[in-house]
Amino acid sequence: MKPSILIVDDEKSIRDNLAKYLSEDYTVYTAANGRDAVRVLAENTHIEVVLSDMKMPGMDGLELLDKVREDNKDAVVILVTGFSTIESAVDAMRRGAYDYLTKPIDLNKLEITIKNAIENKKLRSENIILKHKIREKIDSASLVGKSETIQEILGLIDRVSSTKATVLIQGESGTGKELVANVIHYNSRVAEGPFIKVNCSAFAEGVLESELFGHEKGAFTGAMYMKKGRFELADSGTLFLDEVGDLPLSIQIKLLRFLQESEFERVGGTRTIKVDVRIISATNKNLEQLVKVGRFRDDLFYRLKVVTIEVPPLRERKEDIPLLIDYHLKRFSEIHNKQVKEISREAMKLLKSYNWHGNIRELMNCIESAVVMNIGEIIDVDGLPPFMTIGQQNQALGPISGNLFDIEKKAILEALDKHRGNKSETARVLGIGLRTLYRKLNLYGELP
Ligand SMILES: Nc1ncnc2c1ncn2[C@@H]1O[C@H](COP(=O)(O)OP(=O)(O)OP(=O)(O)O)[C@@H](O)[C@H]1O
Ligand SMILES: [Mg+2]
Secondary structure, eight states: OOOEEEEOOSSSHHHHHHHHHTTSEEEEEESSSSHHHHHHHHOOOOOOEEEEOOOOOOSSSHHHHHHHHHOOOTEEEEEEEGGGGHHHHHHHHHOOOOOOESSSHHHHHHHHHHHHHHHHHHHHHHHHHHHHHHHHHHHHHGGGGOOOHHHHHHHHHHHHHHSSSOOOEETTTSSSSSHHHHHHHTTTTTTTSOOEEETTTSSSSHHHHHHOOOOOOTTTTTSSBBBBOHHTTTEEEEEEEEEGGGGHHHHHHHHHHHHHHEEEBBBTOEEEEEEOEEEEEEEOOOOOHHHHSSSSHHHHHHHHEEEEEEEEOOOOOOHHHHHHHHHHHHHHHHEEEEOOOOHHHHHHHHHSSOOOTTTHHHHHHHHHHHHHHOOSSOOOGGGSSSHHHHHHHHHHHHHHSSSSSHHHHHOOOOOOOOEEEEHHHHHHHHHOOOHHHHHHHHHTTOOO
């Protein structure tokens, strides 16, 4: 769709000429004075750019600008001025006009100014969305929990956020390590800087090194261009090294040097590069154990854990479960446009007593599928994913070994096996969504 533009000028010939010139690339509206323009804008809220003459009888360009700023905050205003009104045009910029053009209008300049105005507007709205998203993520209120351990973690985050100390976050899978890293960054002094994440277990050794430190052109076959690594991209911000326990020994040395001297060389390069980056790392492995068996350097371990945050598993803070459910229930209800408002007491009891091996991620998945499947405002026991209630029934029927997590896993894998790996069929038979099945399999490490 073409962008829309409104041309405002009391001189008909100017209006017509500009309209003709711009109509190839824009949907053009015209108005002969300020008052007309306000009416056209009110009827056509999609107009992105207003190109208005300054001097017009009745409502002039400046008044129109003020009106647009009040009513159509999204539209950008470009003013057209003769020599006599240049000073007011400068004043107009202060009052929120995007730019001004002098008469006679240079058509090339006009085109560029309009293009830039639209680009600028797009960036501005993206920026607003981004800021909004970030705020949603960073708010320390997004780290839900009233348990003593979560309160302690929030206190710790508060203290380390304002420093540049290296932080190590430890905890089981799905406990919220990445969320903690996010909250630290977005509450820190470098919140406006980049937050760059690397999953150290996601790359082969050689690739990881150049991902982290970049490479020079010709460093290896296929290195056709110089590439900056994530350390450089994270300059003036935070680098989050996820799954740091999987870092190969060869790269551990380079990381250690960075932590000691804030410098490194790109792969295949000799030039020393210095950057200012705060390191936050996370792992679900026991690093101390890895140090003992020689898979993790002890000097690096001590450098990384200047501040250590242990995120506890959900089973050790069951008092947080109702709050977490409430929080994610509202979120998913909104995301999926559902009217679900609460969980019945029975269902809550079940959710509270369940052993969440996959921690908060598993709890969230469960809530999401319950919200999606639910009809009405309340989720009852029968609205919970089948594995929760099946386990309960089986337990009532007689002894069955293992906890619910294992029982569910066994049931799912058996069903998958029975249907020769056909996931849609397996999901149908189990009465769960395909996405839920994928998530479960992912949790069990059964997906490639
Ligand atoms: N205290 C919390 N309050 C609300 N949501 C949370 C909380 N902790 C974690 N979550 C949510 O749970 C999900 C899993 O968290 P996150 O990805 O941070 O876990 P993780 O420890 O990094 O897991 P993994 O080790 O598997 O990478 C995320 O969607 C996160 O937003
Ligand atoms: Mg994680």
